[in-house]
Amino acid sequence: MEFMAVVDAKARGPSGCAVIGLYENGELGLAARQVDKQLDGLITNLHGSGDFAGKLGDTLMLPLPAGAAASRLLLIGLGPRASFARKQFRKALQSAAQALSKTGAGDALVYLALEPIAELDMQYRARIVSEVFSSHAYKIPDLKTSPKPKARPLTTLSLATADARAAKAAAEGLRIGAAIGQGMALARDLANLPPNVCTPVYLGSRALQLAKEFPSIRTKVLDEGAIRALKMGAFLAVAQGSAQPPRLIVCEYRGGKKNAAPVCLVGKGITFDSGGISLKDPPGMDEMKFDMSGGAAVLGTVRAIAELKLPINVVAIVAAAENMPSGTAVKPADIVTTMSGQTVEILNTDAEGRLVLCDAITYSRRYKPAAVVDVATLTGACIVALGNHVSGLMSNTPSLAQELESAGMRADDRAWRLPIGEDYVEQLKSNFADIANVGGREGGACTAASFLGKFAKDLLWAHLDVAGTAWLSGAQKGSTGRPVPLLVDFLIHRT
Ligand code: BES
Ligand code: MN
Numbered sequence: 348m349e350f351m352a353v354v355d356a357k358a359r360g361p362s363g364c365a366v367i368g369l370y371e372n373g374e375l376g377l378a379a380r381q382v383d384k385q386l387d388g389l390i391t392n393l394h395g396s397g398d399f400a401g402k403l404g405d406t407l408m409l410p411l412p413a414g415a416a417a418s419r420l421l422l423i424g425l426g427p428r429a430s431f432a433r434k435q436f437r438k439a440l441q442s443a444a445q446a447l448s449k450t451g452a453g454d455a456l457v458y459l460a461l462e463p464i465a466e467l468d469m470q471y472r473a474r475i476v477s478e479v480f481s482s483h484a485y486k487i488p489d490l491k492t493s494p495k496p497k498a499r500p501l502t503t504l505s506l507a508t509a510d511a512r513a514a515k516a517a518a519e520g521l522r523i524g525a526a527i528g529q530g531m532a533l534a535r536d537l538a539n540l541p542p543n544v545c546t547p548v549y550l551g552s553r554a555l556q557l558a559k560e561f562p563s564i565r566t567k568v569l570d571e572g573a574i575r576a577l578k579m580g581a582f583l584a585v586a587q588g589s590a591q592p593p594r595l596i597v598c599e600y601r602g603g604k605k606n607a608a609p610v611c612l613v614g615k616g617i618t619f620d621s622g623g624i625s626l627k628d629p630p631g632m633d634e635m636k637f638d639m640s641g642g643a644a645v646l647g648t649v650r651a652i653a654e655l656k657l658p659i660n661v662v663a664i665v666a667a668a669e670n671m672p673s674g675t676a677v678k679p680a681d682i683v684t685t686m687s688g689q690t691v692e693i694l695n696t697d698a699e700g701r702l703v704l705c706d707a708i709t710y711s712r713r714y715k716p717a718a719v720v721d722v723a724t725l726t727g728a729c730i731v732a733l734g735n736h737v738s739g740l741m742s743n744t745p746s747l748a749q750e751l752e753s754a755g756m757r758a759d760d761r762a763w764r765l766p767i768g769e770d771y772v773e774q775l776k777s778n779f780a781d782i783a784n785v786g787g788r789e790g791g792a793c794t795a796a797s798f799l800g801k802f803a804k805d806l807l808w809a810h811l812d813v814a815g816t817a818w819l820s821g822a823q824k825g826s827t828g829r830p831v832p833l834l835v836d837f838l839i840h841r842t
């Protein structure tokens with residue numbers, strides 16, 4: 348989909364659909380007032396007749412007579428003017444995208460960003476527009492064999508702005524939102540694919556493909572032998588029960604100064620988490636194909652920033668493996684030596700995320716990173732604590748936590764800070780090794796992050812537990828593409 352900002356909409360000729368907002372009390376939005384005049388009070392009359400109440404998310408599609416400025420008029424309810432803010436703006440856009448997808452309109456002109464919206468400047472408004480419309484256009488790569496209805500997708504979306512200055516800000520916002528949308532689409536595709544397709548080797552091949560697409564990206568994929576040479580004993584222990592060999596995927600994006608320290612984004616890439624010998628219960632086990640969502644998100648983020656040509660250096664590191672039970676699988680009570688030299692007693696083979704991540708975090712040290720952020724569907728406990736709305740955020744560096752928290756707010760992809768530290772590490776004591784990989788039920792998200800903290804040590808490090816936010820269950824089952832928006836916003840604000 349192509350996005351553009353326009354100033355003088357009329358001068359651009361007729362569009363397939365004009366999208367206009369209406370508040371709940373019948374008050375017309377800025378653009379609606381103009382259009383109402385052009386249409387001899389049609390919109391005012393509609394409200395008077397009770398045909399359109401303007402409730403948030405309500406839509407009404409009207410065909411317009413030949414010769415009008417648009418073939419169709421789409422009215423969007425904005426709710427009460429007093430409460431119209433970023434959340435309502437997003438909701439209104441989602442309804443617009445939904446209604447437009449049911450028409451034959453190939454292009455549309457959206458007037459909604461002309462409304463005043465508290466705390467949202469033009470760039471962010473435009474960014475939400477392109478992000479919402481590209482997310483809405485996303486299709487799951489399904490393997491359904493029934494014939495698909497012929498798609499008539501929107502190919503061009505224009506955003507009406509008041510003047511040249513606003514148009515410039517809007518164009519930049521549209522560009523950012525579209526890149527985030529593409530990054531999310533990559534992350535979602537990878538997570539939605541079945542685990543017999545999306546294996547560690549496959550993830551590696553997709554990362555190599557990124558390097559082919561973008562000259563600013565260089566990808567290395569380390570095989571089992573190379574991982575062994577690095578002495579990543581914890582990572583290998585997780586992989587050893589599976590017929591699928593592990594991969595350490597390293598995707599370097601160079602947009603900044605040659606010697607500028609990069610931000611390392613470390614992703615959990617468990618392409619299927621059966622639990623291993625500590626086998627999970629069958630209900631819902633299929634959802635463990637999403638256990639590589641952290642890895643998918645860091646690759647999606649690199650794609651987005653490469654598209655944006657951000658002046659920053661970033662390295663995505665994905666520890667990809669499959670966690671399976673078998674005669675060769677790691678067992679509860681096995682002790683492994685990590686790349687850092689610390690020994691770990693594996694008391695529960697289902698706590699595998701922290702095992703692959705601790706070695707990947709240690710690997711990131713070779714980049715002398717400015718910051719390390721790991722992203723993982725790490726614990727069910729995080730879902731119990733926070734639900735599906737916000738990601739868990741833990742860090743050993745308050746300023747880095749603050750940066751990520753703010754990025755999450757701006758990007759509507761929130762994270763909430765949770766504690767880590769000595770008290771939680773205490774729960775991980777082992778009589779037989781330096782540390783155990785589980786610390787009991789209490790504070791499960793915090794003990795998991797505190798385990799990682801023992802490997803991050805002096806690094807400026809943060810951890811995002813996205814177990815609850817990376818995918819949806821139920822009727823809407825599928826990947827959400829989170830936290831790509833948070834990460835891209837975080838990186839934009841680092842430039
Ligand atoms: N991938 C899971 C975490 C998870 C569970 C994500 C449910 C989304 C939904 C992780 O590897 C895991 O199994 N964690 C265990 C840790 C426990 C054994 C200490 C958990 O959360 O139950
Ligand atoms: Mn697990």
Ligand code: ZN
Pocket residue numbers: 617620638697699700724725
């Ligand atoms: Zn897992």
